[in-house]
Amino acid sequence: MSGKSASDYAAWKTLEQLYASDKARLVLKDLFASDPQRFAKFSREYTDSTDPKNTFLLDFSKNLIDDKVFAALLALVKEAGVESARDAMFAGEHINTSEDRAVLHIALRDPQHHFSLSEDGTGDVPAVLAHIKDFTDKVRSGAWTGYTGKRITTVVNIGIGGSDLGPVMVTEALKPYSQRNLDCRFISNIDGTHLAETVRDADPETTLFIIASKTFTTQETITNATSARDWFLGHAKDKAHVAKHFVALSTNTKAVTAFGIAEENMFQFWDWVGGRYSLWSAIGLSIALAIGYENFAELLAGAHAMDRHFTTTPLENNLPVILATMGIWYNDFYGAQTHVLLPYDQYLHKFADYFQQGDMESNGKFITKQGKRVDYQTGPIIWGAAGTNGQHSFYQLLHQGTKLVPADFIAPATSHNPIGGSLHHRILLSNYFAQPEALAFGKSEEQVRAEVGANASEALVKSKVFEGNRPSNSILLPKITPRSLGSLIAMYEHKIFVQGVVWGINSFDQMGVELGKVLAKNILAQLGAPADVKGHDSSTTGLIHYYQKIRVE
Numbered sequence: 001m002s003g004k005s006a007s008d009y010a011a012w013k014t015l016e017q018l019y020a021s022d023k024a025r026l027v028l029k030d031l032f033a034s035d036p037q038r039f040a041k042f043s044r045e046y047t048d049s050t051d052p053k054n055t056f057l058l059d060f061s062k063n064l065i066d067d068k069v070f071a072a073l074l075a076l077v078k079e080a081g082v083e084s085a086r087d088a089m090f091a092g093e094h095i096n097t098s099e100d101r102a103v104l105h106i107a108l109r110d111p112q113h114h115f116s117l118s119e120d121g122t123g124d125v126p127a128v129l130a131h132i133k134d135f136t137d138k139v140r141s142g143a144w145t146g147y148t149g150k151r152i153t154t155v156v157n158i159g160i161g162g163s164d165l166g167p168v169m170v171t172e173a174l175k176p177y178s179q180r181n182l183d184c185r186f187i188s189n190i191d192g193t194h195l196a197e198t199v200r201d202a203d204p205e206t207t208l209f210i211i212a213s214k215t216f217t218t219q220e221t222i223t224n225a226t227s228a229r230d231w232f233l234g235h236a237k238d239k240a241h242v243a244k245h246f247v248a249l250s251t252n253t254k255a256v257t258a259f260g261i262a263e264e265n266m267f268q269f270w271d272w273v274g275g276r277y278s279l280w281s282a283i284g285l286s287i288a289l290a291i292g293y294e295n296f297a298e299l300l301a302g303a304h305a306m307d308r309h310f311t312t313t314p315l316e317n318n319l320p321v322i323l324a325t326m327g328i329w330y331n332d333f334y335g336a337q338t339h340v341l342l343p344y345d346q347y348l349h350k351f352a353d354y355f356q357q358g359d360m361e362s363n364g365k366f367i368t369k370q371g372k373r374v375d376y377q378t379g380p381i382i383w384g385a386a387g388t389n390g391q392h393s394f395y396q397l398l399h400q401g402t403k404l405v406p407a408d409f410i411a412p413a414t415s416h417n418p419i420g421g422s423l424h425h426r427i428l429l430s431n432y433f434a435q436p437e438a439l440a441f442g443k444s445e446e447q448v449r450a451e452v453g454a455n456a457s458e459a460l461v462k463s464k465v466f467e468g469n470r471p472s473n474s475i476l477l478p479k480i481t482p483r484s485l486g487s488l489i490a491m492y493e494h495k496i497f498v499q500g501v502v503w504g505i506n507s508f509d510q511m512g513v514e515l516g517k518v519l520a521k522n523i524l525a526q527l528g529a530p531a532d533v534k535g536h537d538s539s540t541t542g543l544i545h546y547y548q549k550i551r552v553e
């Protein structure tokens, strides 16, 4: 890490100059017309070095770049010291400086110890994986039964943030690989509705609860876990039965055993696993239960292969680096505020939700590692939805809005559900190909006039013009499998890492989530009567008083 402010880098100033001097020239219609080789020049194929079948394409040619801009972006990555920062992360250095922790989610998916690591706990990863395999094999085979001897049919993961979003996204994405007689459910919100609706039709005799919490102190999770245990004991009566229906995933053994879960029913991970990077750890237990340990191991292997790509591939061919630089170009020079993720795959419908935490909790920061306030934009707002649904929701803004929204289109060439002889998939893919084309090249006024005829009003003609020149990346995989999904997720993790290094921020703490928690705890104690409400502004006071007036106990 250079320790300099990003805007002080020579490459940053070059990019500012290029933006000022070349923006008007960076028009995709012209850039493609002038270079028939543009697609070849600005697309890269990723191949898993440990499984050549795991390969996919990144086409970044529909970005507002040329050779000069791309070179300057790569120079920025180099000048910011991304390569040495990357090597420091993979060496287990405590790059999470505010918490004095290593950042080693890569160790969770490196069972062969390709990256030689000495950080406490990294040597225990294989043992935890073995525990996960043993347990999930038993539950899925029926060998592990509930207190009345029945096999487990329902798994309820209780967790929030990184202890929920990763398992949710991956179990949805890999549903084709799941054992359909094991219903995996998730409770995250403290809103009693989430628990009530999740257990409404569950049978306590055949339900397994997973209490997933790195700290085992998160108020929502511990409250939900306690209420779930009360629900269970309301039926099972004997506390001894908890042992067959509750397991814990945490770094905090003391708190787990204090809750009443035996240590042998705890799956451990470590403080060098960030919550939003933890699906590869014991937090992935619900994933392994859903898809089986072998497929979970494939997920890990795919991520490890991307780790190998990230650590060995030159910057100009390095997929996480390319995605990171494209994002920086729009975020810091074009003034884009958001980035949209558009997976054309219904199984990936939670992909954007997952990276809302992954990206925004990592890079939504305004202070650098040196304690300086940035004078440039850092983390973008991440959002998105599965295609083609988004087209019938927000694509109007993408095509004709006043905001620049860089987009990532993601699709598998082959569906798990070739309905109608794959007619459905061909229609889905035709949209996956068409939308970036429309965004990039639009529809000119003369094309509109030719369509609507001479009698059309000027207003109508103008309203039908698509200015185009709206950038996107296209990622095309053969199929969404455990291994390809592992590589895809890891690619985005490392993109986030590269951007954080360029911006000089700590991508691995989350100070910003603490204030709200403290204020909420203070207010919780004041919700009884109006006289209890003290020390707030008139709005907060007024709102609480109004609630106290209208609530029905």
Ligand SMILES: O=P(O)(O)OC[C@H]1O[C@@](O)(CO)[C@@H](O)[C@@H]1O
Pocket: 160, 161, 162, 163, 212, 213, 214, 215, 216, 217, 218, 221, 275, 276, 361, 510, 513
């Ligand atoms: O896993 P746990 O310790 O219960 O934390 C849950 C989530 O809460 C946070 O907001 C941190 O407080 C996320 O970073 C984290 O993933």
